[in-house]
Amino acid sequence: MMDDLYRLYIDESGTHHYNNSDEVKKRYLCLSGVIVSASVNQEVLIPRWEELRSVFTTDADYPASFHYVDVVCGSGEFHILNDEETREGFNSKYLSLLSECDYSLCCIVLDKKTHLERYGDSAMHPYH
Numbered sequence: 001m002m003d004d005l006y007r008l009y010i011d012e013s014g015t016h017h018y019n020n021s022d023e024v025k026k027r028y029l030c031l032s033g034v035i036v037s038a039s040v041n042q043e044v045l046i047p048r049w050e051e052l053r054s055v056f057t058t059d060a061d062y063p064a065s066f067h068y069v070d071v072v073c074g075s076g077e078f079h080i081l082n083d084e085e086t087r088e089g090f091n092s093k094y095l096s097l098l099s100e101c102d103y104s105l106c107c108i109v110l111d112k113k114t115h116l117e118r119y120g121d122s123a124m125h126p127y128h
Contacts, residue, residue: 005038016126018116029110029126036103048097055090056080 014029021027036045056064056077064077074082081087116123 007036007038007041009034009036014112018112018123018126020113020116022113027111027113029112030107031127032105032107034103034105036101040102044101045097045103048093048101052090052093052097055086 010031010033012029012031014025014027016029017026019026053064070076070078071081074080074087081090110126112126115126
């Protein structure tokens with residue numbers, strides 16, 4: 001990546017709430033970022049992502065929101081993925097985008113249980 005401008009997309013898995021659970025869904029908070037050059041974002045990523053969205057909706061005011069659970073389970077607007085041929089086509093396009101697009105991925109994972117045990121009442125908000 002040699003551009004001067006970049007786009008950063010950020011998402012989270014888990015919640016910011018502290019607890020003493022050993023359950024993976026409750027214990028960890030992960031922040032993930034995808035860094036892509038402005039030119040690759042505009043010329044490659046956005047058009048290909050919109051192509052993927054168009055499988056589920058053509059309404060520009062209500063674009064499909066790719067939530068992992070909905071995509072994997074074929075629920076909500078992703079119900080068409082319950083058709084094996086449609087799912088294979090979607091998966092092929094999605095994996096092609098991931099393998100052909102130039103980007104960097106960065107993640108940080110916080111073990112909230114261990115953090116709370118170590119710092120107690122002094123533990124700052126997980127996002128801080």
